[in-house]
Amino acid sequence: MLDANLTQQLKAYLVNIRQPIELVASLGDDAKSRQMGELIDEIAVLSDQITVVTADDKRKPSFMIRRAGTDIGVRFAGMPMGHEFTSLVLALLQVGGHPSKAAQDLIAQVQALDGKFHFETYFSLSCQNCPDVVQALNLMAVLNSGVTHTAIDGALFQDEVTERKIMAVPTIFLNGEPFGQGRMELEQIVAKLDTGATARIAEKISQKDAFDVLVIGGGPAGGAAAIYTARKGIRTGIAAERFGGQVLDTMAIENFISVPHTEGPKLAAELERHVRDYDVDIMNLQRADKLIPAASEGGLHEVVFESGASLKARTIILSTGARWRQMNVPGEDTYKNKGVAYCPHCDGPLYKGKRVAVIGGGNSGVEAAIDLAGIVAHVTLVEYDSDLRADAVLQRKLASLSNVRIITSALTTEVHGDGDRVTGLSYRDRNHDTMHQVELEGIFVQIGLVPNTEWLRDAIALTPRGEIEIDHRGHTSQPGIFAAGDATTVPFKQIVIAMGEGSKAGLSAFDYLIRMPAEETRDWEEAA
Structure with missing residues (x-):
């Protein structure tokens, strides 16, 4: 063996x-x-x-x-x-x-x-x-x-x-x-x-002194930002819902420069080890709930967490990343983890010999359909556009599989179930405006990402899609608050890009601090 x-x-x-x-x-x-x-x-x-x-x-x-x-x-x-x-x-x-x-x-x-x-x-x-x-x-x-x-x-x-x-x-x-x-x-x-643990930890966190830089989010962007600021010798903290972020849910990583192939959990573990090589205060299992910008430039910003904890900092770097986008159709929430899934690598083996659908015709959707086709009885791929958007090599592989059906120009409208598990889905043919139903036992949703920024709507400028608006240096609309990674307007949501953007935001935050007038620095020191 x-x-x-x-x-x-x-x-x-x-x-x-x-x-x-x-x-x-x-x-x-x-x-x-x-x-x-x-x-x-x-x-x-x-x-x-x-x-x-x-x-x-x-x-x-x-x-x-x-x-x-x-x-x-x-x-x-x-x-x-x-x-x-x-x-x-x-x-x-x-x-x-x-x-x-x-x-x-x-x-x-x-x-x-x-x-x-x-x-x-x-x-x-x-x-x-x-x-x-x-x-x-x-x-x-x-x-x-x-x-x-x-x-x-x-x-x-x-x-x-x-x-x-x-x-x-x-x-x-x-x-x-x-x-x-x-x-x-x-x-x-x-x-x-x-x-009682949550309350005890929240109280302990709230008693911490103000940070020079507080990073919200522990994914590639947040980890890189913390490394770059800690190397400058300034007091750095990371507060994250889970260190590693969405990388933890990524099976294969093949586009990380100089590393031909790795897996998400392995990369996340290496990232955390690298961050811990420096004097960074990592506060895990902390989901941000509210951002309170400083009343005036040079003052302290505050972040309040769902646990009841709160932290203050001279500068903040927002790197909250993104999550899988949902279809937002009737039945999806009802049958989540009862046939509606978002990780084909994790849950695929449970559907051996069954019929499933993959929603989404981009690289993620087509890769999921290819992987599932080797496990399940049949895969139906449902794509909203008139053509698949995946790379040509993936489309050729998908087309060669005998147990895959591809439906384009289709809008999924409802998930059906028997009360315990999924039994099928309905979709509308956008070319002929007709309704159809597919009987199956599982649905894997692969339709992109949505930024984790709902908690920031009243604090900083966001795009209509919810992305944090930043300039070329990572500045947001609030002085002293920066952002990086998939939650921002930077194009191309890739791990290597997030790391670069996080590093840039960290350097920008340091540059902001050293340019702060001396009297504002004294005001902060007295307040802290």
């Missing part, structure tokens, strides 16, 4: 195991069980700290990684390969006593949780968001004896997926009841269990 390279890497990691562990296998007679047995045996021979035992769990194939002589451990129901291989490595190390790199105050918060928490996470091996959830819950199970966690490959246990009406991954159950869907980091999970 493991090639020579993975075997060598894993062997090097396993020298960090401090306490003996057991791989407790529950296997059947099927092919997947045989594969899992091979994987378990290959792991066991790499360390004299690992032994293999057998058991009879209700899910086959599955195996538990258990600290010898204890109940501390985690279970994988399915093969933890692909994106989940890192989850497997971390589980082996952490169950084996190797310390986590999580913040000590967060570790203490997990250890202090009181109660019994039995988590089950359904994942897919192609989901780039699932490992964060799996790894967070695995760590909680290691740190707190009241927590257990089983990670379940939804494609392998289709009967459970159907019974529990799971239409998106990751999907988390706590003590048999739905707990959450989509990407969740350790801080988010703990905050959801520890209901």
Whole structure:
């Protein structure tokens, strides 16, 4: 199961195991069980700290990684390969006593949780968001004896997926009841269990002194801005809803100069590591709610967050990015994560052998249709314009697939369902003004982006599309407030462009500060 390279890497990691562990296998007679047995045996021979035992769990194939002589451990129901291989490595190390790199105050918060928490996470091996959830819950199970966690490959246990009406991954159950869907980091999970955490963190944030530069948003633009300002030696903070932004939801990145190919979560992790190399105060899980510009030039700007926290700064860089655009038709919200999805890489395996539609004929839509065609029974691509807008090479590939139907000049008007899940969609033929209905089980929406700027409408100038108006230096309509990235009027929403724009905004903010009159600097110092 493991090639020579993975075997060598894993062997090097396993020298960090401090306490003996057991791989407790529950296997059947099927092919997947045989594969899992091979994987378990290959792991066991790499360390004299690992032994293999057998058991009879209700899910086959599955195996538990258990600290010898204890109940501390985690279970994988399915093969933890692909994106989940890192989850497997971390589980082996952490169950084996190797310390986590999580913040000590967060570790203490997990250890202090009181109660019994039995988590089950359904994942897919192609989901780039699932490992964060799996790894967070695995760590909680290691740190707190009241927590257990089983990670379940939804494609392998289709009967459970159907019974529990799971239409998106990751999907988390706590003590048999739905707990959450989509990407969740350790801080988010703990905050959801520890209901007083949000207020405590908000109070702590509000007590911080004013920053020289406060960056709102932790994507490529925000990260680059923070690096450039921190390198200048000025006090820099980042407040972000989730560090990494939309890059975390991007599967393949092939247009990042000098890097032929990478994946979003990997790039986001490298970006965060780079930012943390500098003296930057990162405040995660903070969604901005209101911007209060300074009353006069040189004064302090303020940002209020949904958590109740507030921060002040001499300059602000807005880099809140964008999110997937919705169709805004009846039924879309009702059946979100019940057949309406936005990540074909994450959720595609759950639709194996089913009929799906992709909405959108640009590069994202056509790439999604090509990927899904290799998994599902049939793909219907629905495009509003008279022609597809994707690159020619992608259109040729799409046209070669026998299980794909392309419908152009079509306006999706409604999503249909039976109350539990999607059953079809309606569209209007724009050429003949006739209505049509397509029966299917899934709809993947790929129609572009919308900027995350609703909270700024009364504070700075926005375009009718909601983009922040900026000049060539990243200035907004308010002195001392700058912006960068996908939330702005800069053309071409690309990661490499966002990083450049963020760097420029950071340098512009520094230039603004050093040109501030001395008396205004003194006024700020006294106010702070």
